[in-house]
Amino acid sequence: AISRWPNRVDQRELRQSEIYKQGMQTRRRVLGDTHVNAAEVQKSSFDAPFQELITEAAWGHVWSRHNWTLRERSIVTIALLAALGHLDEVAMHVRAARNTGATREDISEALLHTAIYAGVPAANSAIKVVKNVFAQLDASGE
Template sequence: MSLRPNPAALDGDCAKPLWFAVAQDLVAKERTLDRETYQRGLAIRSAVVGEEYVNKALAEADDFTKPLQDLVTEYCWGAVWGREELPLKTRSMLNLAMISVLNRPHELRTHIKGALTNGVTRDEIREIFLQVAIYAGVPAAVDSFRIAGEAFAELDRG
């Protein structure tokens, strides 16, 4: 049995084999799903961190950073944040703890604002960072409290 393709199947004038048509159909469906996931991600991302923030991030993307923006929008926000098993508020609370532990101040500031949008209270944010102090260390919590205070002040100023 030969695994080489039939030369006639490679001829552009002949009918494509059934497997080829099935593969094309699967690719087309995957592209449609990707667009749907991207659009869902774009909507969730905009709702959580703000349309202005998202529009700026996408507008400033260049050839180098656009693939990252697409990945973040489609997979992070569309495929994961778009799942229904956890409410957005819970996802925000998890993110605050993880980002705090990872010491990512810019992302933490963004997600503190998003958490408030998703219904996380300032008291709950404080409790998250107290929990971080116990399990990830006081320095991580100190920085997180400082960033939260700055974010709260910025929001209070309007």
């Protein structure tokens, strides 16, 4: 029988690329082992391709570049996520900021900048989320 997709590659048969491995290392460094391990445990066949994509593309290609520090990437990421209204991701990256050297003052400045360039409502929503994350971190002693 002739295959309908003769050049199709079974992704499960490919070995992990070096970029993927670097991405996982950077992802763990930024987000922490606890977060990444939880994501890996929850990964299913449905979202495994997505998890592999973000690990390789975001963490392997972008976050692992040497042009900016992890702190700088963290600040920009928080501002962009706030501007786009992705508040769950804002919370995750605010927690991760502890691992990148980004301070609360850095985050405050990023959100102030967001207010001017992306709008006060976007920044205001993010500020509420960030304050909640800070309160949780303070309560847990982190």
